[in-house]
Amino acid sequence: MSRSPGPSQPTHSQRLRRPTPLKVDFGFFVTLRLAGQGFWRSLPRVLTWSLLSTISAGVICALPILLGLANYYRNTQGGETSTAGLVGGSVALLAMLLWWVGSGFVLAPAGGVVLVDQELREDEAGWSEALGRAMVAVLNQAGSLVVIFTIYLALVTLIVLPGLVGCYAVFKVSGDNRLLAAVFLAGEVGIGLTFLIATLGLAIPVCLLEEAGPGEALGRSWQLSTLGLGSMAGLAGVYVTASLLFTILLEAIGLGWLFEVGASFVFSLFLPALLVAAYQGLAAEDAEVLGRK
Numbered sequence: 001m002s003r004s005p006g007p008s009q010p011t012h013s014q015r016l017r018r019p020t021p022l023k024v025d026f027g028f029f030v031t032l033r034l035a036g037q038g039f040w041r042s043l044p045r046v047l048t049w050s051l052l053s054t055i056s057a058g059v060i061c062a063l064p065i066l067l068g069l070a071n072y073y074r075n076t077q078g079g080e081t082s083t084a085g086l087v088g089g090s091v092a093l094l095a096m097l098l099w100w101v102g103s104g105f106v107l108a109p110a111g112g113v114v115l116v117d118q119e120l121r122e123d124e125a126g127w128s129e130a131l132g133r134a135m136v137a138v139l140n141q142a143g144s145l146v147v148i149f150t151i152y153l154a155l156v157t158l159i160v161l162p163g164l165v166g167c168y169a170v171f172k173v174s175g176d177n178r179l180l181a182a183v184f185l186a187g188e189v190g191i192g193l194t195f196l197i198a199t200l201g202l203a204i205p206v207c208l209l210e211e212a213g214p215g216e217a218l219g220r221s222w223q224l225s226t227l228g229l230g231s232m233a234g235l236a237g238v239y240v241t242a243s244l245l246f247t248i249l250l251e252a253i254g255l256g257w258l259f260e261v262g263a264s265f266v267f268s269l270f271l272p273a274l275l276v277a278a279y280q281g282l283a284a285e286d287a288e289v290l291g292r293k
Helices: 028-074 081-120 127-140 142-173 178-198 202-209 214-253 257-268 270-292
Strands: none
Touching: 028 081, 028 127, 028 214, 028 257, 028 270, 081 127, 081 142, 081 202, 081 257, 081 270, 127 142, 127 214, 142 178, 142 214, 178 214, 202 214, 202 270, 214 257, 214 270, 257 270
16 A cells, blocks of 8 residues: 655745845836935834843943942052953953943944834834834844854954955065055955855844845745846945945045044945845845746
């Protein structure tokens, strides 16, 4: 007697939660325009989210910061700091670093991805509901986001360190030519960051919008990027170049470090909008390709 076949195991694609992609095309100018629309429409909510997440992270990190600083000053006398004081200072410094990195590089862009996606879908949720959804999405994927960011940090380190070594070599060989060394460093780091954003940048939207783990998100990002690698490289290159020029412009204007930090932060929020727009276009193209098979 033949045994009836059991239920087939879900494939890798079926295991991921795939939201219905927007009916948008993918291309350099189309994606750039869509990203601009999503950025401006969601900017008030994204800024509100960034402020609230920064305050929340600060409240969490406040206790180790205060205890560490208190221990440092209590064990510092006459300019001499004991081992206990150094430990307290290190704890406070680490907590401040985690606060800065967590709020600026993890929470702000992650929430931005969810809020931009809501705007592009023309979601009619009010402010409190929209921010609440962003909070739930980020908290549910917090572990995966931390792993992905750690991988990003390791890859950026691998990009920057050779650039610094090469920059020093160019500086010495060229007879202490600082301009040539700076151009070399900017070019090497720019190319590396462009490749990283173009190939693995979509991991954050995939992680949040498809509720994927870190490995699945990175693999899905690579798979989607290969559908339009030329346009992705162009979009990433434009963003990296614009970031560099924007930084130089702020330095030239010289309105103070506080203005520079604020303006740079607002500009950095365009990257989540760009990645969401690219994700939607490539996901729509991928769904169409899968539908024809």
